[in-house]
Amino acid sequence: MKNDIRMRGFVKRHDIDQVLDILKKRLGKTDKIKINFGDSFGFVLAEDIVSDINVPSFRKSTMDGYALRAKYTFGASLTNMLELKMIGTQHVGENKDFVLGDNECVRIKTGASIPKNADAVLMAEYTEKIKNRIKITGSVSPGKNVSQIGEDVKKGEKIFKKYHRIRPQDIGVLASIRENKIDVYRKPTIALIVTGDEIVDLNKKPEKGKIVDSISPMLKALAKKYGYELKFKGILKDSKKIIKEKITECNEDIILVTGATSVGETDIIPYIVSEIGELIVHGITMRPGSPMGLGFIKNKPIFLLPGHPVAAMICFDRFVYSALLIMQNLKPDLPYKKVKGILTRKVASALGRTDFARVKFANGKIQPIRISGSSILTTMTKSDGFIIIDKNTEGLDEESKVEVYLYE
Numbered sequence: 001m002k003n004d005i006r007m008r009g010f011v012k013r014h015d016i017d018q019v020l021d022i023l024k025k026r027l028g029k030t031d032k033i034k035i036n037f038g039d040s041f042g043f044v045l046a047e048d049i050v051s052d053i054n055v056p057s058f059r060k061s062t063m064d065g066y067a068l069r070a071k072y073t074f075g076a077s078l079t080n081m082l083e084l085k086m087i088g089t090q091h092v093g094e095n096k097d098f099v100l101g102d103n104e105c106v107r108i109k110t111g112a113s114i115p116k117n118a119d120a121v122l123m124a125e126y127t128e129k130i131k132n133r134i135k136i137t138g139s140v141s142p143g144k145n146v147s148q149i150g151e152d153v154k155k156g157e158k159i160f161k162k163y164h165r166i167r168p169q170d171i172g173v174l175a176s177i178r179e180n181k182i183d184v185y186r187k188p189t190i191a192l193i194v195t196g197d198e199i200v201d202l203n204k205k206p207e208k209g210k211i212v213d214s215i216s217p218m219l220k221a222l223a224k225k226y227g228y229e230l231k232f233k234g235i236l237k238d239s240k241k242i243i244k245e246k247i248t249e250c251n252e253d254i255i256l257v258t259g260a261t262s263v264g265e266t267d268i269i270p271y272i273v274s275e276i277g278e279l280i281v282h283g284i285t286m287r288p289g290s291p292m293g294l295g296f297i298k299n300k301p302i303f304l305l306p307g308h309p310v311a312a313m314i315c316f317d318r319f320v321y322s323a324l325l326i327m328q329n330l331k332p333d334l335p336y337k338k339v340k341g342i343l344t345r346k347v348a349s350a351l352g353r354t355d356f357a358r359v360k361f362a363n364g365k366i367q368p369i370r371i372s373g374s375s376i377l378t379t380m381t382k383s384d385g386f387i388i389i390d391k392n393t394e395g396l397d398e399e400s401k402v403e404v405y406l407y408e
Contacts, residue, residue, distance in 0.1 A: 013283040015391060016354055019294060020322060020332055022280055026296060027326045030186040030253065037174040040166045042227035043184035044328040049160040051177040054150035059114040063145040066127060066134060067098075067118040068105040073139040081128075081135045090115070105134065114146055121145035153177055163329050185328045188253035190223055190230040190320070192216055193246055195259040195269065196307060197238050214377060215258050215305075215312050222316055226335055228324055244272050247297065254323060255300060256316075259307035261291045269293070269304050277302065285391060286354045289315040309377045314356050314386075336385065336405040341366040343402060347387075348395040358383035361404050383407070 014022075032046040061067060068084060076082040089107040090096055098106050098115040105122075106115055114121070119142045126138035153159060159173060160166075166184075174182065200210045202217075216232050223230035231252060236243050238260055247255060260269045261282075270293055273279045277297030282304070284292050288311035293304030303320055305312045322332030344367045349355045360367040361384040369383050385406040389396060396402060 013285045014281045015285045030327050033186045045164045046183040048162050051153045054155045055153035055176045060147045061108045061121045063123050065121045065123045066105040067108045067114050070120040070142045076136045076139050078137050086132050188327045190254045191250040191252035192256045193233045194235045199235050215309050255302040258305045261304040338403045343400045346398045349389040354391045355389040356386050358386050
């Protein structure tokens with residue numbers, strides 16, 4: 001029966017891959033929206049981007065110097081200076097219709113349009129100007145210091161594929177091809193509910209036995225770092241009625257509830273989720289984070305995050321972030337850079353459980369801090385990242401070469 005669910009304990013613990021598979025199968029994709037390219041950072045393309053123009057659309061100089069025909073520079077040196085006649089200056093944004101004759105050149109600025117019959121630009125450093133004539137001390141080959149039409153982007157070229165996640169440099173390319181409006185997948189929104197009679201807002205002076213809420217500001221900052229909006233719904237007492245009402249009021253794409261997720265008498269969240277939706281996962285073979293749960297309410301995922309901040313953060317990174325990616329047609333992954341290093345000492349674990357061990361990392365050496373202690377949040381600030389100990393091992397030996405996920 002549903003009202004027995006929290007007192008049954010962890011009847012079946014899921015491993016991490018099983019939870020990720022459930023997310024892949026059950027999560028729907030966000031709808032497509034059209035946005036201005038300048039606001040597209042972090043969004044995922046819902047269309048291929050094909051350029052309608054050449055970039056650049058004209059031949060331009062990549063140097064300050066003189067536009068000329070390369071053949072008239074051949075043989076020039078400090079001991080054999082050649083002389084050319086300067087017939088004008090081409091500034092950036094101008095389009096003077098210069099036509100070069102024999103042994104003629106045009107003074108030109110970086111980014112300015114090259115005369116039609118010029119085929120190179122000689123850097124100013126290799127010249128000496130005397131009135132309207134220049135003496136040159138070096139030669140250039142045809143095409144040197146000239147950006148050709150379509151050299152950066154060719155008309156009809158596919159610039160970005162559908163499902164590409166927009167980076168800052170991509171926005172620059174979108175601007176250059178004049179792609180003002182683009183179709184993207186909407187970023188999922190997140191609701192966060194913190195529960196617990198013992199939890200108080202940081203603006204209130206905690207009484208004895210009370211704990212200041214550190215999870216909501218931490219998770220809100222994490223979501224912001226990854227480019228998502230998290231709406232904090234408040235700190236709720238351990239009341240089935242109040243928590244149930246707040247959950248059902250949430251209109252966001254993903255719901256997070258922290259605390260009361262384990263199997264004690266006051267851990268009521270699994271019961272609530274089972275009553276108003278489906279509780280698919282309760283208990284995971286990982287440390288920290290073993291009490292985490294996953295359910296669905298009207299096809300929306302609800303994550304039951306542990307009340308300890310370290311466990312909550314690791315579960316957010318491993319599962320909630322993956323859900324955000326999946327809902328935008330991206331591959332689930334951890335949001336951290338990986339590097340390899342050597343363990344300075346042995347780290348014990350247990351078969352059948354995946355451990356996330358906090359570590360210090362410097363000069364290629366990995367110093368474990370601890371695996372357990374999910375309520376000790378300072379272990380996250382004192383660590384440089386974490387290593388993952390696979391469920392199929394009983395730990396890692398000293399001098400083992402492993403990957404470190406670095407906090408940035």
